[in-house]
Amino acid sequence: TQLLEQSPQFLSIQEGENLTVYCNSSSVFSSLQWYRQEPGEGPVLLVTVVTGGEVKKLKRLTFQFGDARKDSSLHITAAQPGDTGLYLCAGDSRYSSASKIIFGSGTRLSIRP
Amino acid sequence: DTGVSQDPRHKITKRGQNVTFRCDPISEHNRLYWYRQTLGQGPEFLTYFQNEAQLEKSRLLSDRFSAERPKGSFSTLEIQRTEQGDSAMYLCASSFSGQGTGELFFGEGSRLTVL
Numbered sequence A: 001t002q003l004l005e006q007s008p009q010f011l012s013i014q015e016g017e018n019l020t021v022y023c024n025s026s027s028v029f030s031s032l033q034w035y036r037q038e039p040g041e042g043p044v045l046l047v048t049v050v051t052g053g054e055v056k057k058l059k060r061l062t063f064q065f066g067d068a069r070k071d072s073s074l075h076i077t078a079a080q081p082g083d084t085g086l087y088l089c090a091g092d093s094r095y096s097s098a099s100k101i102i103f104g105s106g107t108r109l110s111i112r113p
Numbered sequence B: 001d002t003g004v005s006q007d008p009r010h011k012i013t014k015r016g017q018n019v020t021f022r023c024d025p026i027s028e029h030n031r032l033y034w035y036r037q038t039l040g041q042g043p044e045f046l047t048y049f050q051n052e053a054q055l056e057k058s059r060l061l062s063d064r065f066s067a068e069r070p071k072g073s074f075s076t077l078e079i080q081r082t083e084q085g086d087s088a089m090y091l092c093a094s095s096f097s098g099q100g101t102g103e104l105f106f107g108e109g110s111r112l113t114v115l
Helices: none
Strands: A005-007 A010-014 A019-024 A031-037 A044-049 A055-058 A061-065 A071-076 A085-092 A101-103 A107-112 B005-007 B010-013 B019-024 B031-037 B044-050 B053-057 B065-068 B075-079 B088-095 B110-114
Touching (some): A031 A071, A044 A061, A071 A085, B019 B088, B031 B075, B044 B065
Parallel strands (some): B010 B110
Antiparallel strands (some): A061 A071, B019 B075, B031 B044, B044 B053, B065 B075, B088 B110
16 A cells, blocks of 8 residues: 655744645655645645656745655745645556555645734 | 536535536546545545546445446546445546646545535
């Protein structure tokens, strides 16, 4: 069974602070995706990382894929209240016989003004 | 095409009743996924289709759950003899396998409440 563990589960910080969210697994994934979900809506894709060690930046968000393709991190610089939401990592298990995308348990982020 | 649509958005039913959810994916997408999500948790994989073929079904899914995608376009998820533990948000997502990395586009979900 492939599991994706996210930490922390909850994070509440002040506007302007930096934060890092982690996504870890014992399994190798062909790609790792990060989504953000607002209440009452479906998750929306933020980024996909494919190559081990890859780093992608999206404005104040920096995503990194581990060298071994088993883990990923999301770093937010100078967090803003608009960053509040549920952040989900998702792994594409293309290496297995049946390709499917599984999600981590999520990190609920709250940014206080 | 405005994206993935799901119907109904909300369903309240009594325990023991059957319910059916429909998902219309983005038209050019050949893959369709169903997930279940409870409050504060990440989506839990239920099943997925490539075209009309159901390629995988979660072992966590009981026989009360069935999904179809008869013509490789829309899909239905039926839950028979609902139980209170079935209360959750049921999310549908679609993707195009030719893209290589399987990005999912989600609908807004169907929220089920079993009384």
